[in-house]
Amino acid sequence: MKQQKIRTLVLCLFRHQDRILVSRDYDSVKQSDYYRPLGGGIEFGETSRDALIREIREELGAEIEQLTWLGTLENLFTLEGEPGHEIVLIYDAQFCDRTLYTLVWTNWHHNNAQQDAIKNLLNRS
Template identity: 60%
Template sequence: MKKAKKKPRIRPLAICVFRHEGRILVSENYDPTKRETFYRPLGGGIEFGERGIDAVAREIHEELGAAVRDLAYLGALENIFTYDGKPGHEIVLVYDGSFVNSSLYGRERLTGREGDALITVVWKPLTAFGPGSPPLYPDGLLELLSSAT
């Protein structure tokens, strides 16, 4: 008997935008199929029964070992994409927030964890994103941030 193929699902995510002196904190990623470097704020999946705001706090703690405060909902984005040749679909709740430990704002580069893998996290100026530059995901985030300031 053949095993049924798993039906693709929409994934609920919550991300946090940390801002400091015109820069935002983003993880640096690479899509090997597209041969493209891209950036996205930290965050991750929302568990069943978990509120988005709680998911953001949990994910930031898991990824950086850092506590957050002053979380504020900015909006939601729908992200339909292809990564490493595979289709993806996300509903992304976007939050603004601050670190409890203010020393994190003075570091150009941080190392975090995504599961068992190490991730590189950097402060990038918002002006570094746009046409001809490595993309910032999810799509629509730059516009959301522009309207939220």
């Protein structure tokens, strides 16, 4: 069993029309997909705002602006059969490059941990 500790992270609800941007991953124990907004861990000495900017740069190579803190939540969950506990700071933001809202992205990988990203954000016909 892994060391149990509370993880602090920051996630962003990129909203466009009636959709939000999420990534999809797979829990092999539950044998089901799960979805979450983009973001990641906050490093020691880093503000949540700076962590979000860094994470989106790392994950998408994109710059963001108009960051607005929406709230904080506590998340108790089980993933891959292990209990998890997170404190999550939630933001809203916009991409600096507005053309990103017209793309449909697939097969996005981040550190081999997240499977193809689902971008339920953008102009689906």
